[in-house]
Amino acid sequence: MDFSTVDLALSSLTRRHPPLSTEVLNLSSRLTSLLHSSLPSPFPKSERDDDDGEYVRGALRLIELGSSSSLSSNKAMTTNDGGVPVRWESLAVGLLLVVDYLAKRTNELRPHRVIGVYADGPRIPEISPPFPPAEEEEEEDEEKMKTKTTTKTMIGHDGAPIIDAKSPVFVLMMSLPSIVDANVEHPEPRVRSLVARTVGAHALYATSLLDVVDDVGRRSSSLASAIRDVQDGRRRIHSAILRSLKRHMRMKAPIGDDNASKASDGALDDTTGWRALETNLNALASYVDGCVGGKSPDGAGGGSYVAEEGSLFLLGGTFAPDYDEDDDRAWFLHGLRDCCVSHVNRHVRAAGAALLGAIVESCVRSPDAVIRDTLLLGGCDGRVVWNVCASNVDAITFRSVIGDALRANLADNWSQVRMAGSVLCRGYAMALMEMAKKEDDGGGDGGGEEDGGGITAFEDALGDLVPMLLPRMCLNRFYLAQGVKLYSQETWRLVFGPPTSSLSSSSSSSSSSSSSSSHPEHELHSSEGSRGGGGLGAVSRNAAPICRYYSKMCDADNHAVREAACQGVAELAQKVGTHPIYAECLSPYVTMLLQALLMCFHDESWPVRDEACLACGTFCIAYPDECRPELPILFERWTEQLTDQIWSVREDAAVALGDAIVAYGPDMLEKVLTVIRRSIPSAKNQPAMSREEYKRLQNDAAAHTGTQLYSCGSLAPKLKKGGAVVTAAAVAPPNPPGDAATSSSRKSGAGRIGCMSCFIDRPRSPWEATDGCVYLLRELCVRFANMDVLSDVVVLGDDVLLPLMTELADVCRLSHYPQSDDLRTTLWKQLPPIAEALGKRRFKGLYLDLFVDLLAKNLDGSSGSGASQLSIHAAGQCAEELATLIGIGVFRGRLVETGGQGVFDRVMEERKRLHQMEVASGRCGGAMSFSPFGPPVSRPV
Template structure:
């Protein structure tokens, strides 16, 4: 079924197999023919056709009918497709009627000016991908909820004057509206998920149009219609009947929601989740009708807009659901289940779709709180008062969803977080004014109050989360809350502080709340999800870099350094190599910022660094070298001697690599027996894969490497380490420490031995080692300087480079190695001078290979320029 448009939905009915009943197949073409009509939404045949289509999808065929191609439709079978298409047509119908009604009010010039501070600038629900709207089902992450039509522009008003007549009491829309409450009530728990999703969209469209009718009826612009007499009375009666239907829909949703909340479900336990097949099923599939009930409720709440309701919002109309009940109300009816049920769905429900949908409901409730007049702040007090039941539910729900194991739920929590924080800041700005702000704290801290220790750490960590949607959205939220640092690009992300930023901006807020932030980061370093552990390590590194190096805020973080280092040391044993990688870099950053505080743990950290230097993953080896360079920067000559000892020991390690031909290596890689009978995993696998220190963990990727480390990888790590030492300390005029200089007495023997080791070719991975050498040699040459490198170091590698350049004639050499050699030759020639470099190659007969490489480079650059011009045109 295709629900992307009403025409596609109707056309889909004829393609369903087995064929649908004959009446459905006859009705859908007739409705398709009516679609181009300009008076479509006042056409009785169209409205009644929609009702008939939904009726055919709600009742079973009474006899056995013969379909096309001889297929039979069994008696008593109810086909859901006509109902789904009918609901899709209803959503479109009501949205168009709502837009027309808004234009009527605008043309009369009587539409109230909306207070921009009372609503969000964006609607952050999530569409269902079916043309309507919904809340966190399928489709994009942050589109608009169903029926949230904006105010018409002047161009819209001038182009669509045909749609500006007021509604009449005999309009077919009222016949449709009278029938919808029963249809919704009947199908809110339909067995087909697509029908339930469309029911949720219909609820939102119904609520939007119903409340828009009240707005129109109450507008002063309708004074011109006072002479209509009996017609106006009938119209008012019809509108009031629609309101009765709207409230009955709301009651049906709440009854169904309460019933599903009372159902027993598997308890969500972080240690056991997804380990059994039944738990995995409950954690991923749609959970009965509870999810779509929440979708429908969110759409209904978002549809209740305008001054037609008390205070102009859902919460104003249903205020008893959000306040502590009095003794009389408790005896009459217990309504506490509503907020507690939403909290239950967000925090402990086993199904991730339910948790995300519940967070979306809370989001539109926050939006509803802001939909009130300037003089009526009762609803907004639900967000501000620290003992408000609604605020307490929001607090616990955000605590859980912003740290959920599923990115879908974490995204829903991030949307809720932005909406709540934005609302609190608006309320604070209105109530406090310019004179009531404390210059020592940010507006965020003043507005959010007791929520800061819970919200701030989660907002910080989600800026590094692996899922791009969560990461980018959280980074954007951070900029909206704390602004952009002075002198920085708006696209630059991170903690910042400037003289123009009140309270030190995000950097000041984090520093003042260092204790909860550090505790949360340390806890997340031991989280079940490897993506969370990786993000936590990145967050810890940011603390060291931004807070630790700040003259005003460094002392705030100092008491927590030991705790953070312990968390990072634990991550060194992680079976996910990205986590080990980030922990390694973070420790180096901490050593620079807090050298004295790190001294007690330095021996352990140094041992972990040297282990990482021989890791199976090349990027881990490189970042271990970066961390060791940071250690030399922090601790000076004593640390340099320890690092040089590691280099001298590990450079010759490739000589111990066992001999193996390329054919033997390829055969080993393609050995079917070695890859048979192993556990298979995919990105969506539900089984625990990545473990932290041997304990079961849940992740979405398998980064586990279990092969033994090879001797050549130690030599490879030393190449990265030599690059770091040269770039940081080779030049005495630009060294990071005046007491540390890599003189030629130290460096030349190491480079000579490295060149000899890289000439070995008795093992197939030697090409990988030379690839690393050619990639790191240009930055080493630039750090040493033209004269120094040309005089002492160029001749060590020139013959090996020339040989690698000439290996492109099918010798079996890796193409990566050949390409890296060509890139290295081009960069070295640019640094030293192309004539001098070619002259050195002539001495060993390598000038022709060099000329060929340079010609290829020029050809590639020409093609890139041509392609660039074509793209611009």
């Protein structure tokens, strides 16, 4: 079934197998024709009502054909009174038709509003924009203007009112309460989801009618009576949802055989035991979001859910008269908190957070300032007692429920729950900040920095929630799930304002570093004129809870959380640690953060090791004295990472060692040079192997049969902490004495499992140590080899660099092992930045001839050398960049002795055509630069 549009849903009925009844198929055909031939508003109202009436009757008939009074969760299909099997498909499509129809009718009442109902679970909600709180006293001319506008929207082009008491929409509205009551616990989850949307559409249209009830009451008593009947039906729907919600909140675990059904309406995941709890929460959220109208003549609410149903948030209130169960409503807040915080099912937790967000929006729309302030701020007012006596230990407030939900949801292991928590966090924070701003404006103080005591508006508005909320907001800006990460970054900008002057990162940081903290979209920022120092000031003032939270998350079960925590720690060092004012705020916690990072060096997830490595280097620059006691351990870890099996880990280890040289000067440089001299020749120790042998080893069926399967979407493997991890050293062949390249970098039992099986990882290869040295040489050249820049730290002269580059060129000529192409690929990718750092004259005179013959050989892919396409591409890109640097004619002349001029000319011609194609495609909407080393990147033309 396709429920994306009404057309597709109706057409889906004809494709179901086994086929649906003839009546259902005929109704589908007729409704499709009515949908495409619906008359626009300029036509007479009587003709429109005829079509609308048939359309409404058809939708209700579809619902009737798909409904049964004997629906059972233990059967896939039931039978109606005539013994004909009842299929849920027609019921679902009928509900979708109702939602679409009511949305169109609501648009007639609110032509300038964006209408939508939130029933999308943890996704960013598409809801009707929040309406400003109604003022208690309005000016008389404004009231007259509102009445005039309302009257105009109620009149059609033919002079007849858009609705009257006999309009088909009222027939539909009066039928829906019983339909919702009968299907709110339907065994098919797709039906329950559509019931939730129907509830929202009904509430939205019903409360929209309240905007016109004053005017129509004077013109038509029958219409006013019909509108009151609709409001009664809306409240019956609300009562039905609450009854079902209360019953399902009492269910603690799946019961009986509910999980063993083969039918689609019984084969749910772990939501089955709670049946309709998730969809009930979504239905109530839709209902809350739909209450947007004004007040009815009898004084009942409708403009805001919390104004109409305030007793739900009392700990000792009474139900509405039509609610026939226990009149104690204290269960609602307790049950909602349990759904958000401790429920075992992630869908329920996400739905609970969505409901809280809808209630917050309802508070913003509330015309009653007492209710709004009491719920959002957690205070009391003399007119209403919102808390029971202090002796009641179970007493909770709505604000405390939100706080508990945010604490749990923003740190939840499931991304969809984090997303729901992020939506709630933004809505609640923005609501409180807007309330604080209005209060400051009303007091005439202007809301300046003096009023907030030197703190940000966020800290002023959130108060005691800041120490809990801010660490989670910071970490989620680095979370692996893109939706959570991007939404959290945007929330940060909304809360603290756009950055006007970002703090520059350390000047010694390499431009090639892959540290995510160097990306501006992640950065803390501070504006010169911002209140309280912006986000950077808020983080500095709350350094203690943030550092404690980051340290705890570095030991979390989820590898994605550990990775994000390491990135957050690196950001603290880079932004707070280098700030002239705020650096001292972080100093007391440097040791604690370093210990957390050192623990992550043992992680079985290589992205975690990667980020921990970079973060430690950044800390050494920001706090060299505090890091000095840990320097021997750090240096050992960095050099081990330099030989890791993952190339990006080796590259970032080189970046971290470059940071260490910046922090500790010539002494550290000598240690690094010793490592380079020892490790560059390591590739010579790589065992000989032909490409055919290597392919046979990779495709050995016996090595890939009968092993444990792991899914990237599975949580089971990646949440376990390491206990008896078999390291590479345990399974690798004996290593030559003193050979650091093949030793294990992780201790038994120290790591945690990543997203795949890491109980056994392959031994490190000697050539990988040489590969790490290529990145390290790049770092030394880029940072310290520029003779024209006077530096008090270190300067790398040719007397040191030339022997190292000569030995590297010799080692890269080896081809007795299949991974030699990978080593040369790394060389060609790093040689252009090395040449640029050394300068045109210096590189051309001393270093070019070391590599030109090897480069020419690698360029020719048709020579039978067996070079991989990646190395050929990298060689071509390297040749182009070097030729551009020193001159194409000069570079081509150096190829005379190698005989590579023809190959070079062909490669340059191919790359020229590629650039021309990019320019041509750019004229048609933007050029895309493609490289096998990364995703397409948009280039300005």
